[in-house]
Amino acid sequence: MYLVSKTSLDQFLAWACGSYRVFVPVNRNGALHFTRYEPGAPIAADLGVCRASESARDFFFPPRKRVALGLGGDDAESSEKPVCLVGVKACDVHGLAVLDAAFLGQAPHEPLYARERARGLIIASDCTAPRETCFCTAIGEHPHAWVDFDLNLTPVPRGYVAVSASEKGDRLIAEHPEWFALAADEDIVARETLRSRIERQVRAQCAAAGVPDRAALDGVMDGAYDSGFWRDLASACVECGACNTVCPTCHCFLLHDTLDAGENARFRTWDACLLKDFARCAGGGNPRAKLWMRLRNRFDKKFSYFPETAGIIACTGCGRCVTACPARIDIRSVLRKMVDHGRRDQSIPAVIGPGA
Ligand code: SF4
Ligand code: SF4
Numbered sequence: 001m002y003l004v005s006k007t008s009l010d011q012f013l014a015w016a017c018g019s020y021r022v023f024v025p026v027n028r029n030g031a032l033h034f035t036r037y038e039p040g041a042p043i044a045a046d047l048g049v050c051r052a053s054e055s056a057r058d059f060f061f062p063p064r065k066r067v068a069l070g071l072g073g074d075d076a077e078s079s080e081k082p083v084c085l086v087g088v089k090a091c092d093v094h095g096l097a098v099l100d101a102a103f104l105g106q107a108p109h110e111p112l113y114a115r116e117r118a119r120g121l122i123i124a125s126d127c128t129a130p131r132e133t134c135f136c137t138a139i140g141e142h143p144h145a146w147v148d149f150d151l152n153l154t155p156v157p158r159g160y161v162a163v164s165a166s167e168k169g170d171r172l173i174a175e176h177p178e179w180f181a182l183a184a185d186e187d188i189v190a191r192e193t194l195r196s197r198i199e200r201q202v203r204a205q206c207a208a209a210g211v212p213d214r215a216a217l218d219g220v221m222d223g224a225y226d227s228g229f230w231r232d233l234a235s236a237c238v239e240c241g242a243c244n245t246v247c248p249t250c251h252c253f254l255l256h257d258t259l260d261a262g263e264n265a266r267f268r269t270w271d272a273c274l275l276k277d278f279a280r281c282a283g284g285g286n287p288r289a290k291l292w293m294r295l296r297n298r299f300d301k302k303f304s305y306f307p308e309t310a311g312i313i314a315c316t317g318c319g320r321c322v323t324a325c326p327a328r329i330d331i332r333s334v335l336r337k338m339v340d341h342g343r344r345d346q347s348i349p350a351v352i353g354p355g356a
Contacts, residue, residue, distance in 0.1 A: 001188060017038070033053055070264060089126075090142055098316075122148075126154045127143040127202075137199065143195075158184075255268055274298060
């Protein structure tokens with residue numbers, strides 16, 4: 001483990017601006033937002049106390065992106081600098097792992113996402129003040145990243161304790177020894193003390209909110225899939241798709257062609273599985289014509305399909321959908337209902353059929 005001083009971090013950021021578009025979390029009107037960093041700008045010593053409003057996904061898989069220009073051409077060789085995100089929290093690191101599974105897990109890969117991930121740099125940092133809606137520990141994660149980053153920085157009194165989890169991180173440390181001193185015992189103790197305190201805090205707020213624990217989520221859809229509670233839940237949903245658009249793991253998209261600066265262009269735009277036409281096929285057929293089916297599908301994908309096919313829960317516990325939902329549908333209580341109804345309904349016949 002290494003110790004990075006505040007001065008060394010400033011030097012690293014100035015260096016990174018030469019090769020990357022660097023974004024750091026900045027507090028604006030009480031919320032953290034990833035903001036383009038210019039050398040010399042002040043940064044918060046804690047690198048953002050918890051996750052920002054926008055997730056890391058938005059930088060590697062933006063809401064709208066031109067993917068081809070001209071007949072047969074493509075935009076794969078973008079001239080933009082790659083992204084360096086600083087202060088990425090563990091939940092967003094997990095979110096990128098889900099996107100990696102979706103876009104890079106098997107061939108063919110999503111070429112633009114693959115390119116940006118390969119070029120990008122992820123500097124994670126520990127949470128120091130989780131939000132009331134955070135529940136990362138309930139899905140088996142921690143409020144500090146432990147894999148899938150390049151460097152992680154934990155704020156401690158003498159600076160930041162740094163660890164690498166990638167070849168890029170190792171290279172950075174090897175090529176810039178001036179920024180990385182060996183951490184002293186007091187730095188490591190400070191890191192572990194912070195981590196235990198924040199982990200306890202998130203676990204306590206999960207317990208207070210009645211969020212089921214990780215073990216209860218294994219196979220939770222098996223019992224909950226045919227439960228009637230999806231229809232009750234759908235009666236509150238206003239079908240705005242906000243839960244999809246804020247979610248760091250949602251990755252469905254549409255391709256559409258249009259003119260851009262007088263040339264044929266193809267754009268990739270986020271889609272949302274809560275919206276009625278999401279699954280509509282040619283001819284007008286829709287396998288998820290009812291709202292409750294779409295709502296259930298969202299949870300099925302996150303808590304059954306992804307664990308079964310990619311070995312990862314496609315929810316990070318970030319709580320963004322909790323605050324974004326105008327109908328106050330709270331994923332933490334939906335999970336509790338899934339567990340409760342799953343247990344209860346396993347012994348009784350299904351109440352939902354395709355025509356309900
Ligand atoms: S969900 Fe966990 S990792 Fe994410 S911001 Fe909250 S405490 Fe931090
Ligand atoms: S489902 Fe909600 S809590 Fe889970 S990752 Fe998406 S926005 Fe975060």
